[in-house]
Amino acid sequence: MPIRRKGAGPNILTDRRTGGLLVKKDLTTRKKILLAVNAALEKKAVNIVILNIKNITSFADYTVICSGTSDRQVQSIASSIEGSMKKAGTLPLGIEGAKGGRWVLMDYADIVIHVFYEPVREFYDIERLWSDAPKMEVAEDAVEIKSLPKGM
Numbered sequence: 001m002p003i004r005r006k007g008a009g010p011n012i013l014t015d016r017r018t019g020g021l022l023v024k025k026d027l028t029t030r031k032k033i034l035l036a037v038n039a040a041l042e043k044k045a046v047n048i049v050i051l052n053i054k055n056i057t058s059f060a061d062y063t064v065i066c067s068g069t070s071d072r073q074v075q076s077i078a079s080s081i082e083g084s085m086k087k088a089g090t091l092p093l094g095i096e097g098a099k100g101g102r103w104v105l106m107d108y109a110d111i112v113i114h115v116f117y118e119p120v121r122e123f124y125d126i127e128r129l130w131s132d133a134p135k136m137e138v139a140e141d142a143v144e145i146k147s148l149p150k151g152m
Contacts, residue, residue, distance in 0.1 A: 027090055029061055029110045030148055036106075036113055038144050039084035040066045043077045046118070048138035051130045052152050061110045065127060067118040071101030078104040078115045 027035070037048060045066040054061040068074035078098055085092070085108065093107040102120045106113040114126065136152050138145060 027088055031088075032085065032090055032108060032111050033062055033064060033148060034145060035084050035088055035090075036064050036081045036108075036111065037066075037138060039080040040064075040077050040115070041138070041142060041144060043068075043073065043080045045073075045077045045115070046140065047121070048142075049127060050136040050138070050148070050152065051127070052134040053130050056130055056133055060107075060112045062112075063130065064111060064113045065116070065121070066114070067116045067121050069118055071117055074101045074104060074115050074117050075099075078106065081106060081113060081115070 033050060037050065040048060045068060048064070048066040051063045051065070052061070053063055066077065068077050075098060078095070082092065082095065090108060093109055094105075095107070096105045097103050102117045103124075104113075104115040106115070114121075116124075134151055136149065
C-alpha cells in the first residue's frame, strides 16, 4: 500500500515495501515542457530553445536546451527543473553532469533537457543535430510561458 512521503509533492507516493517512489499522476509531455521551461526561467536561464524531435529521433519527443552564465547558475537551473518536475510527480530516468555544472543532461523519457554553461553550449552546438526540427525560442525577457504554439 502506497504512503505519502513527508515533504513530497501531492503526486508522489512511496511504496511501503520497497521505499521506492511511485508517481500517482502522469503529466502530458506539453505540461512537462512548460514546467521545465518555467523552472529554468525562474533561475534566469538564457537562450532557451524547445525542439520538437519526435519525427526525427526515437529516443524522445522534445528536447529543451538552455544556458546559464556560470557553473553555479547551471546547477541552480538544473536543480530548479528537477524540483519542479518532482513536485508535479515526474521523476527523471537519469541526470548526468549536475556536479560539474558545465553541461547537465536530464532525461524525462519523452523530454530530454540540456542545461549548458554558455561557452560549452557554443562549442558543442547540439542544436545543429536537429536543425530540421520545429523550433520555439523563448524570448529573453520572458518570465513565464503559459502554452506552446500549435505545431510544437
